[in-house]
Amino acid sequence: MVKVGIFGAASLISGKLLELLVDHPNVEISYLTSESFSGKTLEASFRGRFRGLLDFKFESYSANKNKMIDKCDVVFLSKPHGGPYQVASEILASGIKVIDLSADFRLKDSQVFAKWYKLHGNDASDYFDKEYFDLLDKAVYGLPELYGKEIANADIVANPGCYATCAILGLAPLVKEKLILEDSIIIDSYSGVSGAGKSQPENNQFIDLNENIKPYKIGTHQHTPEMEQELSRLYGGDLKVLFSPHVMPIDVGITSTIYVKYAKKLSYKELSDLYNDFYNNHPFVRIFDDNSLPQVKDVANTNFCDIGFSVNDRTERLIISSVIDNTIKGAAGQAIQNMNLMFGFDEVAGLPYGQALKKRISLNAMKV
Amino acid sequence: MVKVGIFGAASLISGKLLELLVDHPNVEISYLTSESFSGKTLEASFRGRFRGLLDFKFESYSANKNKMIDKCDVVFLSKPHGGPYQVASEILASGIKVIDLSADFRLKDSQVFAKWYKLHGNDASDYFDKEYFDLLDKAVYGLPELYGKEIANADIVANPGCYATCAILGLAPLVKEKLILEDSIIIDSYSGVSGAGKSQPENNQFIDLNENIKPYKIGTHQHTPEMEQELSRLYGGDLKVLFSPHVMPIDVGITSTIYVKYAKKLSYKELSDLYNDFYNNHPFVRIFDDNSLPQVKDVANTNFCDIGFSVNDRTERLIISSVIDNTIKGAAGQAIQNMNLMFGFDEVAGLPYGQALKKRISLNAMKV
Amino acid sequence: MVKVGIFGAASLISGKLLELLVDHPNVEISYLTSESFSGKTLEASFRGRFRGLLDFKFESYSANKNKMIDKCDVVFLSKPHGGPYQVASEILASGIKVIDLSADFRLKDSQVFAKWYKLHGNDASDYFDKEYFDLLDKAVYGLPELYGKEIANADIVANPGCYATCAILGLAPLVKEKLILEDSIIIDSYSGVSGAGKSQPENNQFIDLNENIKPYKIGTHQHTPEMEQELSRLYGGDLKVLFSPHVMPIDVGITSTIYVKYAKKLSYKELSDLYNDFYNNHPFVRIFDDNSLPQVKDVANTNFCDIGFSVNDRTERLIISSVIDNTIKGAAGQAIQNMNLMFGFDEVAGLPYGQALKKRISLNAMKV
Amino acid sequence: MVKVGIFGAASLISGKLLELLVDHPNVEISYLTSESFSGKTLEASFRGRFRGLLDFKFESYSANKNKMIDKCDVVFLSKPHGGPYQVASEILASGIKVIDLSADFRLKDSQVFAKWYKLHGNDASDYFDKEYFDLLDKAVYGLPELYGKEIANADIVANPGCYATCAILGLAPLVKEKLILEDSIIIDSYSGVSGAGKSQPENNQFIDLNENIKPYKIGTHQHTPEMEQELSRLYGGDLKVLFSPHVMPIDVGITSTIYVKYAKKLSYKELSDLYNDFYNNHPFVRIFDDNSLPQVKDVANTNFCDIGFSVNDRTERLIISSVIDNTIKGAAGQAIQNMNLMFGFDEVAGLPYGQALKKRISLNAMKV
Secondary structure, three states, rough: EEEEEEEEEOHHHHHHHHHHHHOOOEEEEEEEEEEOOOOEEEEEHHOOOOOOOOEEOOOOOOOOHHHHEEEEEEEEEOOOOOOOHHHHHHHHHHHEEEEEOOOOOOOOOOOHHHHHOOOOOOOOOOOOOHHHHHHHHHHHHHHHHHHHHHHHHEEEEOOHHHHHHHHHHHHHHHHOOOOHHHHHEEEEEOOOHHHHHHOOOOOOEHHHOOOOOEEEOOOOOOOHHHHHHHHHHHOOOOOEHHHHHHHOOOOOOOEEEEEEEEOOOOOOHHHHHHHHHHOOOOEEEEEOOOOOOOOOOOOOOOEEHHHHHHEEOOEEEEEEEEEEEOHHHHHHHHHHHHHHOOOOOOOOOOOOOHHHHHHHHHHHHHHO | OOEEEEOOOOOHHHHHHHHHOOOOOOOEEEEEOOOOOOEEEOOOOOOOOOOOOOOOOEEOOOOOHHHHHOOOOOOEOOOOOOOHHHHHHHHHOOOOOEEOOOOOOOOOOOHHHHHOOOOOOOOOOOOOOOHHHHHHOOOOEEEEEHHHHHOOOOOOEEOOOHHHHHHHHHHHHHOOOOOEEHHOOEEEEEHHEEEHHHHHHHOEEEEOOOOEEOOOOOOOOOOOHHHHHHHHHOOOOOOOEEEEEEEOOOOOEEEEEEEEEEEOOOOHHHHHHHHHHOOOOOOEEOOOOOOOOOHHHOOOOOOHHHHHEEEEEEOEEEEEEEOOOHHHHHHHHHHHHHHHHHHOOOOOOOOOOHHHHHHHHHHHHHHH | OOOEEEEOOOOOHHHHHHHHHHHOOOOOEEEEEEEEEEEEEEEHOOOOOOOOOOOOEEEEEOOHHHHHHHOOOEEEEEOOOOHHHHHHHOOOOOOOOEEOOOOOOOOOOOOHHHHHHHOOOOOOOOOOOOOOOOOEEEEEEEEEHHHHHOOOOOEEEEEHHHHHHHHHHHHHHHHOOOOOOHHHOOOEEEEEHHOOOOOHHHHHHHHHHHHOEEEEOOOOOOOOOHHHHHHHHHHOOOOOOOOEEEEEOOOOEEEEEEEEEOOOOHHHHHHHHHHHHOOOOOOOEEOOOOOOOHHHHHHHOOOEEEEEEEEOOOEEEEEEEEEOOOOHHHOOOOOOOHHHOOOOOOOOOOOOOHHHHHHHHHHHHHHH | EEEEEEEEEOOOOHHHHHHHOOOOOOOOEEEEEEOOOOOOOHHHHHHOOOOOOOOOOOOOOOOOHHHHHHHEEEEEOOOOOOOOOHHHHHHHHHEEEEEEEOOOOOOOOOOHHHHHHHOOOOOEEEEEEEEHHHHHHHHEEEHHHHHHHHOOOOOOEOOHHHHHHHHHHHHHHHHHHHOEEEEOEEEEEOHHHHHHOOOHHHHHHEEEHOOOOOOOOOOOOOHHHHHHHHHHHHHHHOOEEEEEEEEOOOOOOOEEEEEEOOOOOOOOOHHHHHHHHHOOOOOOOOOOOOOOOHHHHOOOOOOOOEEEEEEOOOEEEEEEEEOOOHHHHHHHHHHHHHHHHHHHHOOOOOOOOHHHHHHHHHHHHHHH
16 A cells, blocks of 8 residues: 655645545555644544544644655645745655645746746746756656656656646647647636635635636636647647636536637548547547537546537637546546556546446457 | 715625615715725725726725714614624714614613623623613614614614524514414524625635535524514513524525424414415515415515415424525615615615505505 | 517516516506416416516417507517517507517528528528518617617617627627737637526526536527627628537626737727727726726626726737626616617616616716 | 346436446446436436446336346336336346335335325325235335344335435434434425436426525425334334425535424533444444534535534524435435445445445454
């Protein structure tokens, strides 16, 4: 059994990590830290949800760093970006694997990171030192459908952003095959309220969000450069996207409606074949090739990314509908998928429908 | 035109007051105060809702008390209980009428007030002085269906609690006629999230309330003594109630399911006749006498209290279903209904369906 | 008092019409028809909502056509498209004004109508006769911000589609000034469930829509040609749009996020000036020129269309955020606004905040 | 691997069964029937939810009864009450175990069943024949916390009603110890919309339920006699309850607030000890003994029943708060818990947190 710790374990996403890890066949939850809740039971952050399941108190990492290091084989970091990457560094230095759910190591260009995340002074020369660049060098972008092999060999993985996961998976096959016009990508996304976590209650009151839609950071959201980095790499050249997020009054889920102009006319069949081929061996991406569109409720509480299409020849556009559960495939589930790859477990272990998917993967393998 | 001010004008309920007052035919909104938002436009608390309708900045009352007094004929106080009742005193002393939406003057027994509201030391001898008792003496409990005449002559009205309004109106006819067993009253209520206002965001996050129910203060909620005071007065003897509130994930509305053991068997017809008679001249109480039960959505955004019944002879109980919009009949609407009576306006003026109700009242009057 | 009838009065939108008309200062509701509910009280369709306000039974129009004609000065038609336009014809022939909330007379090109609405055989030669074309000729497109004068003189008005209202108002100033690239318009819209009415319960179950988003008819929705007709007229040339609707789990409201490539760089200030000028005398359009974006909850239960902007020079795009209450500005409220113009009432009469807006309009007029 | 079939597999609850069974370590889903969807894929009822997980078509049971019998070791029946109990009889006769999710075999007194469920003529003499009584005789009431041993030996189990499960578990310890006044039990419950299934869309439209509460069948709901049967048995004498259900706008969950007069004063500590003892070996009942109350969101998607208390000496009452997920502990989860007992699997196998609970049970066993 691999021993797992969580740094920042009182967060909303840590709740999802705990929910999944507690039933994971290959791991044992061993250490949970939270500076603000240290000394308190899990109830302080999670009410009665984990009663009878988990008997932990939140520990202070800073008060006793060695304890976490002694108790864990892998640590999930669940803190906002721009936090003390020293934690990652310290943990890693002790030979413990790290899966970082923040944005700290997602962007390979630190200047881009500084600018979009508005770090100190926007160039953040004070922030980035040799230690940071060492970590950045080692960190693998944790999107298993694109970087499975690299992740398997990584000591530190940068878990992707939720919006970025949904958009990149939705666009990857088209972009890789250069089937779109470069300046035409628009990603219009609606996220459930869980996307905001629990740390800013004044911005996330029921009375303000219920029966409402909140558009925000249109064209300026910090997941934009993450999408551009990965799509440009696939494309083999610079791509820009216009990304437009909104908050909608549901708990979990991201619905992305993605617009591109096509470089050449594609039939619905060609489009779905392209996607089916691209995601052939990836159990968590499901392609809708029967003229239906995926709905976000059908991926809630799962690690799936469901993708469907519309072809609009009147305006020479393709419209991709990509949906995920932002807390699972967009965060905790993907982090566990990464952990599975890093430790050689089944990719699907401990994830919703893990047993069923494992059976199907074996059956498919036998067919070949 | 009567000039109206609001003290504590940035609150959620003040938003409802503004929404109704801005279209009231007999009044002019003239002064809005908020200590915490002073100097800011209404947008600071209400986003774009009042754009193009109201051009005010929040003023500081404490910085210039005379300004409010100069500009207003009546002031609504929208502050939590136990606040500076001196404000009410100062305003009233200047000959301005006061409608207080807090609990400060609802309870005639100050010791009961101190105990249930947990004022300083629970007996609050330091809190209650001659000034307070003078005000308490003058204050009329602002439930127009019970105290219409007193309200018409009052200079200060204590606007009832939302839960109390819903429960008292639901029980008044039965209690007045002594048709129930004394120790049998249970009031089970579910309130929309607006009941909590906007000042405690950490307790009212979307992610905690959506798809959830939060029972709280069962048997200990501070509206209990208000219900008991008014029901005991109607009954002519001490009555106790067990009041059990819950928060439900909707914006507005209270649904109260009220259980009593009957003192003698009553038919459905007798019951509905009793209520129809009791509320005969009261346009805002609607009696459901056709075996249907009222639903809270049908009173949303109105000043109605809808009441229906179930007779359960198996257990010798009557069940009363009483529903209101907590922000209207439970707060802002009832406050305006009180203002209408205090100034001799039509009781229904400026309230939702005011024109239609005025026509019907005239028609009914002509019939007689 | 103008006497008002509704044909198809049991519909969800008729409920909104009744809600507004019952308090309208210049009208009297006089006749309500519904073939399927004929003989029943309003409760059959509206539960207890109109108790104590409206004492009507639904009548059968077909059983006694003269009765409606005798009792009304104006009739709202609230039936799906492709219904018996003969009703409009009969009513109009009796000198009664007609406001049609269906799509029947919105599209000036009947072939376009037949194709997008999938009328019999898609060319619908059997459907369109002289009577139809006569009506079509007389019908004015009922968007008061564009056709105020024509509406004032019209006997029959085609009330616009909800999505079309939101999109056209959002784009009109830019399109009129030719500030956009022709093939770049994308309209991404999310509508509350009320948009679907009440006639297809199997598609609108709570359990399917709650905590979900349903994309549908992407690029093929029937409001597309209505947007294109009006935008092309403003532009002075053919414009195509890609319109992409979704259903979201709220009661009322449309949020449209509209993407265009700009023909030349525009500052935020130039953009908001352009919109402020265009909508200068139109009380129901509110321009957000302070870098905030409108939220749909702030227009719920009002006749406002709120419009805000984002300028994205990275991708040379403007993004327009346009929000309405689909049941008010998108249907019943706009229909009443049209009626007001047709009968010479105040444009704002009987609409939410009508009194407040009337006062402001007078004040503004005095300033000039 | 035990082979599992579902009769009526297109229902909402069957969706939950499939969701759980597909990952159950000891079973294989082998046959799914639906008369109305026969020949169609699962998508016809479940949209994209089971893509990539389950490749079944709905079969017609009536067209080929032997096929189900050949393919299954156990069959879940998911049909409304009063349906063809012959199906249960036929299946059982072939040596296949049956878990019936309808009400057909819950009530031991068939006259009570006929009356509350309004079967043909209310005495239903035509309905009940020898075959029925034979089955009724064999059927065990499937509440594992009360009938664990009987269930382990049963061939046919009557899975309890959702409201009944929540109420009986909430009251069992108090009733068994005769700590309450006989005529004092009131059960006030709020259920998520999933409780209504999917077969009556006209009663479960989003637009009618969202932002609303629907009280219904107050004192007359058909789960009343089920509660009374089981509580009377525990009590050793006839008990009546007043049960009052409401529909609330959330997907899953039942919140029951249960009122009783106590027969003698009980401290909070005595009360929680009583419950802790009673449910000591039952992993799915969690007792809240720290003055907090359970919230329904914390049991969503789990098989837990969470129970908390309030003691109200002012009115000599105890208030029990009992919450479950109506689709899991109230239906599909409890059915699987029953199956586990019938086949000698771990009681917690295949249920949410099954692995974690199994570990804890082993640890506890070792302690002893």
